Amino acid sequence: MRALISVSDKTGITELAKAFHAAGIEIISTGGTHRTLEEAGIPVIAISEVTEFPEMLDGRVKTLHPMVHGGLLGRRDLQSHVDQMEEHDIAPIDFVVVNLYPFKETVMKDDVTYEDAVENIDIGGPSMLRSAAKNHASVTVLVDPADYPEIIRELADGTTLETRKRLAAKAFRHTAAYDALIADYFMGQTNEKFPEQLTITLEKVQNLRYGENPHQEAAFYKAPIYKGASLASAKQLHGKELSYNNIQDANAALEILDEFREPAAVVVKHMNPCGVAVGSTIAEAFRRAHEADPVSIFGGIVALNREVDSETAEQLSGIFLEIIIAPSFTEEAFALLSAKKNIRLLELEVKHVQSVRYTAVAGGMLVQDGDEETLDDAQAKVVTKRKPSASEWEDLKLAWRAVKHVKSNAIVLAKEETTVGVGAGQMNRVGAAKIAIEQAGEKAQGASLASDAFFPMKDTVEAAAAAGITAIIQPGGSIRDQESIDACDEHGITMVFTHVRHFKH
Incomplete structure (x- = not known):
């Protein structure tokens, strides 16, 4: 019997090779792997002795040969x-041990x-890998x-078809993922965003106890190659999974x-x-965020x-929280918070990376850009007689940044650079406004309001005016915009059009 070994990751390879040798299996190897096994005192045959052709073109060509693939693909039956x-x-080659560049x-x-x-x-x-997995x-x-120990245990009696089939499936997943990463890299190089075929590869972080x-x-x-802030790369310092x-x-x-x-x-x-809050x-910032909705x-x-x-x-x-995420914790802060048994403490630096977003639907996938528009990008325009004060501008900006992350229809109220009312996921916009206003209570007086989409009619302005809201920011674009503008002027409310919608479904 023969085994062909050619690995980039050499973890556990000498132990496996020693087991092959002890079982009387002849070992063929390439380049750096050949040196590693030879230095470990394991008898090994260079691939060039099998192919009777030298490794060439800086190692680009060494195993692409009938003596290799014939040994892998030939059917014994x-x-x-x-x-x-x-x-x-x-x-015949009976074992292939390969991981990739x-x-x-x-x-x-x-x-x-x-x-x-x-x-x-x-x-x-x-x-x-594909040749071996096919056969x-x-x-x-x-x-x-991670699979080497199992194979070492099975060597005495020979690997089972069930084991070989499972490992073949894993090999095909491995090569598919590898090719998907390469394709993704080249999409970035060629600035292709929505190609005719999209192959996404993901690596398992962990099984979860259950879903929703x-x-x-x-x-x-x-x-695998995402460079932004991700929970997959967060360091959990304390708490259950x-x-x-x-x-x-x-x-x-x-x-x-x-x-x-x-x-x-x-x-x-x-x-x-x-x-x-900021x-x-x-x-x-946290004190304000807590006070926004205690x-x-x-x-x-x-x-x-x-x-x-x-x-x-x-x-x-002093509050029951599921998770706290921060770039770091001081020793004193960690000692205090880790005394709480059920809280999870995660260390993660927030790093922005523009990326596309994927949403699964039955039998398919929706793909779109992330909602990257900022107020600086928007062509914001004051459309009322009164312009926002400096403090109103700050509150409008915070509310506008928050509302894009609230389920549509969405309304957010902000005051003193803190959200004070959030109306999320309603079937009509004035309904979302009423929820946000009710939540804000007396804090609605002098607050600023952001809407994720235009007002189809002036009823949201009327509700805002009755609550004492003094500033509104919204995309505009309704055929009845003028009615909302006139209502704002009537009540002394300043209103800004951004011309950017922020639906979130």
């Missing part, structure tokens, strides 16, 4: 294949060049060091937090913000864009 292999002195690790480097990326595209490796009736294929509800199975996967709903809510909090560069605090409950310090914060997710200090931790520790 088909006499015509056996006869042809004997005629051409092709020996580190393409992902290469392109994740900040200083990677196009040339480096191209040279780390493996050709011979995927070819051998899994006779050939055992290994791509993952206990009767649903679920798992968490990550994008995240649930499906925790991950959804925490991701929503991160997306909102990404809107802010000044000290900011975001509180999320069921995918919607219940408190968003401050001169992170402690002040009821809904119970059991919520808090995301902060500055280190959690002892002052902030004192505030956080």
Whole structure:
């Protein structure tokens, strides 16, 4: 029997090779793997001795040869294949142990060049894996060091068809994922956003206890080469593992937090913000976010864009929270918060990366750009007689940044750079406004209002005026815009059109 070993990741390879040798299996190898095994004192045959052809073109060509692929693909149960292999002195290869050039690790480097990326595209490796996996009736294929111990245990009696079939499926997933990463890299190089075929590859982070509800199975996967802030790359410092709903809510909090560069605090409950605020310090920002809705914060997710200090931790520790996400925690803050058994503490630096967003639908996928528009990008225009004051402008900007992350139809009220009312996911806009106003209560007096889409009629302005709201920001674009403008002028409300809609479904 023969095994062909050619690996980039050499974890556990000498132990596997020693087991092969002890079982009387002849080992063929290439380049660096050959050196590693030879240095470990394991008898090994160079691939050039099998092909009778030297490795060439800087290693680009070494295993692409009939002596290799004939040994992998030849069917042992088909006499015509056996006869042809004997005629051409092709020996069967029974084990293939291959993992591929580190393409992902290469392109994740900040200083990677196009040339480096191209040279780390493996050709011979995927070819051998596919050949071996296709012929899994006779050939055992290994791509993952985690599978080596199982194969070592099975060597005495021979690997089972069930094992070979499972490993073949894994090999095909491995090569498919590898090709998908390469395709994704080249899409970036050619600025293709929506190609005729889109292949997405994801790596499992963990199985989850359940999905949205206990009767649903679920798992968490990550994008292999994503460089932005992701819960998949967060460092969990304390607490039990995240649930499906925790991950959804925490991701929503991160997306909102990404809107802010000044000290900011975001509180999320069921995918919607219940408190968003900025401050001169992170402690002040959180205090404001908490005061925005001290009821809904119970059991919520808090995301902060500055280190959690002892002052902030004192505030956080007095509330039941599911998760706190921050770039870091001081020793004093961590000691205080980790004393709470059920809270999860996650360390994650918020880094913005423009990316497309994927939404699964039955039998397909919707793909779109992220909602990257900022107020600086928008052609904002004051359309009323009165212009916003400096403080109203600050509140309008915060409300506008928050409302884009609230389920449509959405209305957000802000005052003193803090959300004071959020109306989310209503079937009509005035309904969302009434919820936000009711939540704000007396804080609605002098507050600013943001809407994710235009007012189809003036009823939202009338509700705002009755509550004492003094400033409104909305996209505009309704055939009845003038009615809303006139109503604002009548009540002394200033209104800004952004010409940018922020639906979120």
